[in-house]
Amino acid sequence: MNDSTPATPIVLDVWCDLQCPDCHRALTDVHALRARYGDRLDVRLRHFPLEKHRHAHAAAQAAEEAAAQGRDWAYVDAVLARTADLDRTGEPLLVEVARELGLDAEEMDTALIDGRHMLIVDADQAEGKAIGVTGTPTYVIGGERLDGGKSQDGLRGRIEEIADRLLAGRG
Numbered sequence: 602m603n604d605s606t607p608a609t610p611i612v613l614d615v616w617c618d619l620q621c622p623d624c625h626r627a628l629t630d631v632h633a634l635r636a637r638y639g640d641r642l643d644v645r646l647r648h649f650p651l652e653k654h655r656h657a658h659a660a661a662q663a664a665e666e667a668a669a670q671g672r673d674w675a676y677v678d679a680v681l682a683r684t685a686d687l688d689r690t691g692e693p694l695l696v697e698v699a700r701e702l703g704l705d706a707e708e709m710d711t712a713l714i715d716g717r718h719m720l721i722v723d724a725d726q727a728e729g730k731a732i733g734v735t736g737t738p739t740y741v742i743g744g745e746r747l748d749g750g751k752s753q754d755g756l757r758g759r760i761e762e763i764a765d766r767l768l769a770g771r772g
């Protein structure tokens with residue numbers, strides 16, 4: 602690799618349930634990690650809707666539609682900021698958030714009806730189960746799984762330690 606070739610970023614998978622208040626609190630860490638590492642860290646949303654959250658699966662599909670429309674993380678942030686509203690309102694809130702963000706709300710509604718993103722969500726959930734994800738948020742970086750579902754204390758520091766070690770190993 603020469604100096605003009607950008608290094609492949611380190612991947613941080615964030616296993617998330619978009620109706621989960623703990624995932625909303627975890628966004629502070631996700632934003633801080635993005636600010637610290639920039640394009641050296643690829644933060645990927647992975648879906649892990651929990652059965653106890655009846656609108657989480659639809660929210661995950663809606664996030665995929667938002668990604669298809671180019672606004673994935675903005676949509677995720679907006680939905681997670683309204684987990685209590687989502688619990689009360691359900692799918693109409695998902696369409697409303699799309700409209701608020703300037704997305705094609707009709708297309709969002711259609712995507713939720715036709716289930717076009719269901720396979721992506723189901724595949725994420727199956728992969729999560731296969732690697733031992735049991736709750737949200739859960740992070741995977743450098744082959745290490747960090748469970749934030751019980752406590753998020755110290756997790757950002759641990760992710761930074763792993764990321765720094767992985768980045769140093771590339772030098």
